[in-house]
Amino acid sequence: MTRSADRLSAVLDSTYECLLLYGVRRTTMDDIAHRTGLSRSSLYTYVRNKDEAFRLLAERLHNRALDAAEAAAARTDATGEQRALGILTAKFDLVLALTDSPHVAELLDARARLFGDICTASTARLRTLLTEIFEQAGANRPQDAADICLTLVHGFESSPHQAHLMRPAAEAVINGLLRPVRRAASAPSRSHLEHCHV
Template sequence: MASDRLPEVLDAAYECLTRYGVRRTTMDDIASAMGVSRSAVYQYVRGKDDAFRRLAERLHAEALARARQAAAAEGATAAERVRGVLAVKLALVRRLSQDSPHAAELLDEKARGFGDVCLGFTGGVNGLLTELFAEAGTAAGTEPAEAARICIALVVGLESISDAERLFDPAVDALLTGLLGAPARPAA
């Protein structure tokens, strides 16, 4: 299967997703959004399920790459690196949710066609956080993997509320102060 126009196919699939959702989008819709025939789209994907799976893979891979960059930020404290990883996770969800209620379908860990992609992303974020907590150390009684799961739970909770961006910093500060056993940011 050719791949030179695959990014265009995925962009068109995303455009259709935001309008119609996964179930209501057809290959004709994707082709129309690209300005090509349906048979031309089949040169790049096997069908709409394949298009949406590849779209989910692309979005999650891009976000995981940003999370890795945040985790590896030179000169940043452990708290700043954890905050950066969590901000990437929240930003992915908020971006898709704000683009369209349908776009959030790409985040469904129970979705038949790409739930494993979502789970893989969350697992990747969990791994980065676990490594960061293992490196930085955690407050007595909290294992690094447990600290990572707690942080992810915080972000999952924030993902569903309208003022998540406003609450993100104070929530992460409070959580990291407890998990790291020291203030997450120096006092102003």
């Protein structure tokens, strides 16, 4: 990592600290500069304004979660259930990492002005990874199965105090979705009826 990249990383660390303390709206460039140990003019070398600092922070956090999800999806030594659970765990770990302050929920909100597109793109990638796993397993309607899983995690985002329930809930849902589809017993064929006729 170059010195410039190291310094940008430090700027983003400071931006995160400011987010926890003040939220996006109340944070100033002076706050970020002070926590990074830079002058305000030097801070502009790394970010144009606080919006860019917060966007870069959101991208870093979401990319870390996506890296973990990609690694879980690529595991060749794991079952489909384990891989899907790994993806959901990566998503939920991001949620847990952002529960230190009420100000950070915006980083996960697809409707947020600054971060909405980042959240939407991240969720879309997770949906693709899950859909591929359900397709490989022959699940019925794999895209719907992926959406069900993501909806489950989204529900726990709003109640992180129930974090201990996320894993067993996800395991139950994934296991149910990965079960082979049981087709309704088809009507007996004509030849079968003829053979049974007495």
